[in-house]
Amino acid sequence: MHFLYPMCCFNSLLNLTCQNQNNYIQDHLKSALFDAFCLTADVFNRPLCSLISLFFHFFSSFQMQFMLLFSRQGKLRLQKWYVPLSDKEKKKITRELVQTVLARKPKMCSFLEWRDLKIVYKRYASLYFCCAIEDQDNELITLEIIHRYVELLDKYFGSVCELDIIFNFEKAYFILDEFLLGGEAQETSKKNVLKAIEQADLLQEPRHEYFNVPVY
C-alpha cells in the first residue's frame, strides 16, 4: 500500500523539474524517479553488504567514521555517520559497539580497538559519547573534540542533561553540524559556533519574539 502514494509525489516533483531548462538534469531526474519507484518496494530486500568492502581503502586516512551518543541503558540518542553504510549495517554496528562499551569497567581507559577502528569514548553523566576514528588518528585530541561538543551543548542548553538531548535532538544535530563537517572540526572557536547557531535559529519561521516557542 505504501508504495502507491509516491506516484503522486513523483508527478509533482516532475512538474517542479520540468520548469528546469537543463535537459540533462531533467532526463537524469526522470530515470532516477523511475528507479526510486522500484526502489521503495525493493528496499527491504537489499542484501547486507559486507563491512569488509567498506573498510578496504588504500590510504589509511585520518577520518572520524561515526559518532554515537547513547544512554546507560543502551538507548541511542544521536547517531552521526560520516561513511556510507546501509541501515542494517548501521544497526548492527550500533548494537555491537554499544554492548562493548557498556561492558567496560569504569576504571578502564577511554580507548579500545574494535574491528579495524579505534573507539574513543567518554561518559558524561548518563550519556556515553563514542567516536570511531581510524588507525592514524590522534586519540587524545578526539577526546578534546568530544569535550568541546559537550561544552557547546552545555552552553546552548544551559547546563545540559540527557533530557535536553532527547527532547531537542534536532538541535543537538544542528550544533554538531556547525562544529564538525565530514568528521573534521570546521570551527575551533566555541564562540563562533554558538554565534552561528544563534543566527540560524533566528532565521527559523515563524519568527516569534520568544523563539523558544516550539516551531514544529
Place this chain on the structure above:
Amino acid sequence: MPAPIRLRELIRTIRTARTQAEEREMIQKECAAIRSSFREEDNTYRCRNVAKLLYMHMLGYPAHFGQLECLKLIASQKFTDKRIGYLGAMLLLDERQDVHLLMTNCIKNDLNHSTQYVQGLALCTLGCMGSSEMCRDLAGEVEKLLKTSNSYLRKKAALCAVHVIRKVPELMEMFLPATKNLLSEKNHGVLHTSVVLLTEMCERSPDMLAHFRKLVPQLVRILKNLIMSGYSPEHDVSGISDPFLQVRILRLLRILGKSDDDSSEAMNDILAQVATNTETSKNVGNAILYETVLTIMDIKSESGLRVLAINILGRFLLNNDKNIRYVALTSLLKTVQTDHNAVQRHRSTIVDCLKDLDVSIKRRAMELSFALVNGNNIRGMMKELLYFLDSCDPEFKADCASGVFLAAEKYAPSKRWHIDTIMRVLTTAGSYVRDDSVPNLIQLITNSVEMHAYTVQRLYKALLDDISQQPLVQVASWCIGEYGDLLVSGQCEEEEPIQVTEDEVLDVLEGLLVSNLSTPVTRGYALTAIMKLSTRFSSVNRIKKVVSIYGSSIDVELQQRAVEYNALFKKYDHMRPALLERMPIMEKTATNGPTEIVQTNGETEPSVVESKHLPPVTHSCISQSFDYLLLLTLCLGIPPMTAYNKNGLKIDFTFERANPNPNIAVITIHASNSTEADMTDFVFQAAVPKTFQLQLLSPSSNVVPALNQGTVTQVIRVLNPQKQQLRMRIKLTYTLKGSAVQDLAEVNNFPPQSWQ
C-alpha cells in the same frame, strides 16, 4: 483535520509507554497519521511530520517513506523546512539509494543562495554524504565557494572539498588554484580546515606533496605564533591556544617532512620548542605532545630530537592518566624497531605496566615486552613474563605462551633454561598453548640430546601432578615413550634422579588412555608411547596385553594403531627394535618430505613404516588430513610468482612460511629494472583487505639499478588468520630519468599454497 501533534508532545507520549509493545503501537498509529498527511501534500506541517519521523527512526523504526518528503523540504523556501529537510536527508538517505541524487539540483541552488546559513546547510550535507556523482556535479560550486572571502563559507567549502576529493580523487587538481592563499587567512576556522584540505591532498598525491613542501616555513610560522602568542580567549583550551589547529599543523608537517631532509630540518626547531614548552598537566597538552612525538619519529629528525621524543613517551608511561599510558605504549610499539636502544631504557616501566588493571594496557605492554627481549635481558624479562602468564586473563595466555616460546628459542642462554621455561609454560598455561607448539617442542627436546634424561624426568613429575592440560600431556607421553629407559634407570644429572619402576610408568600411561580428560589425540600419543617402551622396558607382556585390548577400541584411530602394533608383535617382531628405536635429530625446517605410502601386500604396515622417517607430527596427525596437508605445504616449496611487470620494472614474489605460526606468509619482493637508467627513490607500498594484517619491513635499498644489474628486496609479512584468498594492491613510486612515476596494481595471482 486537526493539526498533527507537535514533536515534543510525541516524544513525551512515547516515553510514557511502559512496554515495547505499547511503544510500537503508538509509533504505528503516529506513522499512519504521518503517512496520510504526506499523501495530502500538506505543506504547513510537513516539517513537523518529518521531524517526528526522524525521532522514530532513531528509536529504530523504519522511516523510508519519509525520504521523498525530505527532498520536498529541502526544495522549500522556508529555512525551517530546509534545516529539517537536510537533517532528514543526512539521516535517512545515503548514496546507496538513487533517491538521493534528486537532491543534487536543490543543493546546487542552495549553494548559491543569498543566505549564508542556507549555503552552509548545503555544504554540510554535501560534505557529509555526497555520492561520487553528486560530488562530480557540484565540485565546481564548491571550488567557487572555496575562493570566497566569507570565512564562514570558506571553512565549510574546504571540508566539503576534502569529501569531494575522497570520493572522486581525479577532481583534486581543480582545487589546487584555490589553495594558493588559504594559509594567509587569519580566521582559525579557515586555517584549520585548510590544513585538513592540504593534508588530504598531500596524502593522496606525491605531486601535490612535492608542490606543497614549500609551505613548510609558513606552517612553522603559524605554529610558532600559536605557541608564543599570549592568551587568546576565543581559542584557548586550558591555557593552550587552539590545540586543534596545532595538532593538525603538526600532522601536516609530518607528512611534508617524511623522507625529505630539507623540510625535516626546517621544522626541527619548532618541534623541539613544542616538545619542551607545552604544558602537560591536562589532556590537551598531552594530545599536542603526542602528535609532536609522532611527527618527530616519522620525519628525518636529528637523533637528539628522537631521544627527546622517546623520553616524552617514557614520561607518559609514568602518567597517572590511563589514556596517556595507553597512547605511550602504542607509540613505543611503533618505534621499537627503529629506535630499539632508546626504548630499552624504559623497559622496567613497560614491564610494570604488565601489572596494570586495564586490559588494553596489559596487552600493549605484553607486545612491547616481547619486542624488547634480547640476549642480555632474557633471564630477567622471562621471569616477569612468566609471572604475567601465571596471573593474566585467559585471553592473553595463548599469545603470551607463543611469545615466550619464540623468545626462548631465539635467546635461550642455556638448554636447561630453555627446557625449564617450556616446562613452566606447559604447566601453568598448558591448555592455552597453540596446537602447533607441540610438534615444535618435541623437535626442540629431541635436538637437546644431553637434556633428555632431565626433560623426561621433569615431564614425568608434571604428569603425576596434573593430566588435564593436553599439550603438556602429549609432549610428556612422547618423551616417556622415547626416553623411558633413561627415566627408569635414574640417569639424570641435572637434578636428583627419582626412583621409578617400569610398572609405575606404564601405570601413568595407561591412566592417560582411560582418563576422561584425555582427548583422542592424547590417547594416540599415549598408546604409541607404550608401544615404544616395548623395546626399552623389559615388561613386554604387560605392553602386549594393553595393545591387544585397544585392538577393539571404539575409537577408530586407537583401534588402527593397536591392530598395527599387535601385528608388529606377532608377525614382524624381528623388525620391532629397528622400527621403534630412538628418533634421530631433526632438521629445523622440515625439508625432507614424507616418504611415499608404500603398499606392501595390502597390509596396514605402511603407516608404521612411515613413522620411522617422518617427524613425530604425523603420529597424531596422519588421520587429520588437513594437518597432513599443512605438513606437505611446509615441506614442498611454494612457487614464486611475478606480481608486476610493466615499463621495465618487474616485481617477483617469493614465499616462505614463518615458523611456528602457519597463518603468517612471509613474502620477499624482488624488484628489478630492465631499462637503461636507474630507478631512484623507489618505494614499494602494499595494502591488503582488512581481514589480513600486513607488516612491511625495511627495503634493502631505494635504488633499483638499471639493466637488471641488481635487485631491491623487501620483506612483507601477511597474517591471514581466516585463511582467505590473498589479494593485494601495490603502489610503486620511483623516479626514472628525472620524472616521477607512480603506478597502482592489483595482485590476484597468488598461488593457493601461500594462503591455504
